[in-house]
Amino acid sequence: MSDVIELNEIDALTAYRSDWQRLLRVTPGGTFFRSLEWLQVYWKHFAEDQTLRVLVVRDGEQVTGIVPLCVRRIKSKFGLCRILTFPFDDWGSFYGPVSADLTKTLCTALDYIQHSRRDWDLLDLRCVDSTGFECGATEQALKSMNVSFETLMWCQTAYVDLKQNWEQYLGSRSTRARKTYLCSEKRVQQEGNVKYLRYRPAGAAAGESDPRWDLYDQCEEIARQSWQGRSTTGTTLSHASVAPFIRDVHERAVQAGAVDLNMLFVAGRPAAFNYNYVYNGLVYSLRMGFDPGVSVKGAGCVLMGRMIQDSMLRGDRILDIGPGSLKAKQNWYTSVENSYRYVHYSATSVTAKLMQLSHQFADWYRDRFSNEAVDVRKVTESSKLSATSR
Structure with missing residues (x-):
């Protein structure tokens, strides 16, 4: 009972x-x-x-x-x-x-x-x-x-199915998407040494609970220097209304073994980041960005490609790129959920x-x-608390 x-x-x-x-x-x-x-x-x-x-x-x-x-x-x-x-x-x-x-x-x-x-x-x-x-x-x-x-x-x-190898995945992309990625790789590498770093601590139970604030601060700084620093939506890593919250979550997520922090360095300087949470092979992309003052066009694209490839090698199952902005993500996702x-x-x-x-x-x-067929709707509210309106 x-x-x-x-x-x-x-x-x-x-x-x-x-x-x-x-x-x-x-x-x-x-x-x-x-x-x-x-x-x-x-x-x-x-x-x-x-x-x-x-x-x-x-x-x-x-x-x-x-x-x-x-x-x-x-x-x-x-x-x-x-x-x-x-x-x-x-x-x-x-x-x-x-x-x-x-x-x-x-x-x-x-x-x-x-x-x-x-x-x-x-x-x-x-x-x-x-x-x-x-x-x-x-x-x-x-x-x-x-x-x-x-x-x-x-x-x-937008989902990316990670249960395949990189060659299969890249081959399934459109001609335009493949060309965009490969050209971005070539362009970024011409700027100097390119280093991809992924920090995924196993958590306090495994003796890995260093929050690596140096890396997190670099992500925050990139967000601040990009368009996100001028955003008024209150959703970015650097926005005053949510930055303390995301920082507090970061510390707890590290202890739980749920942080997945990705950085791309170009000529020794941090150029792009992708900050995720991970659990049981499900990777959620919380925030991403690139610094236009450091990197040439394409650093964010290169980071995304290398991160997906590395996830496949690690045995991750799904990358959730996050809700909304599907057009901007169409080169990457394998399904829309x-x-x-x-x-x-x-x-x-x-x-x-x-x-x-x-x-x-x-x-x-x-x-x-109405002559338009509408299958679903949202209940109207004058105030909707959400991460996209906060």
Whole structure:
């Protein structure tokens, strides 16, 4: 018989660290973003206007799943709206529970949510890898527990399949893509000695926990010198609003063995970086950039190619180049993967009912008067917390 323990204080999660680590290792598609280390740092920096609701699922005395949730308050045209969602804010491509059996864990969590305090208007599960590693677990659980829901497209991300050799991969690229890469290699090498460095410490448990702040600072400086230094989106390594957060995560990620820092040096000077997280052969490209004042055109391209080739040799499985900007990534990716959003409206919330009616009218109006076929939409919000709008 499964039961649920709800935790509302971030410090209370420490008692479940070993269970969290054990379950993450067997979670389909598990990444560093689902780790306790990442959540603790995220909560330290972004807990304002959020209430933590982490559900620990047990079968007897054995912890079998953990569902990190939070209640977030956002503004809507109908007033303040409270959403029960993942504490994630789109920092990566996908998120979800930590468990070997995602469907069973979600069923138990949904049953608990239905019978516990109703401090939310919408149940809003975002960044769900429905058609990938998750294999439809969220949808199966919602249907199994008779929870009404809408399925919406949320975002798209670019994957590189690393389970092949470099020659196969390069041969599968378009003629233009191959030419661009090979010309970039030749052009950059004409500037002087080219050195590729990859720093991937195994973590504190393996005696490798040096954060190599010298390398990280070089990444930050490159970002500052590039267009990213002038960016106002608040998403870059050097941006004042998120730099302290990413630095704190870096230190914890090193200890967890999840940092994958790539640098390209041209004539002895740092020219380009690609800063990633890695877990179980899944590499996520968090940020990348090149210094136009140091390198000739193509340094970023050369770094990406060498990094992909090295990942194949290491036995990595997938490189997730990240959501958005698909056109700029088209030379590299082998597939485009969708993330989805599952929305359930609380039957006891006036705000939720008004939002649902508004969305139903919008759908009717679109179907009645639009000649364009639209299969998915996003629920309108006047405020969306995300890594791309922060």
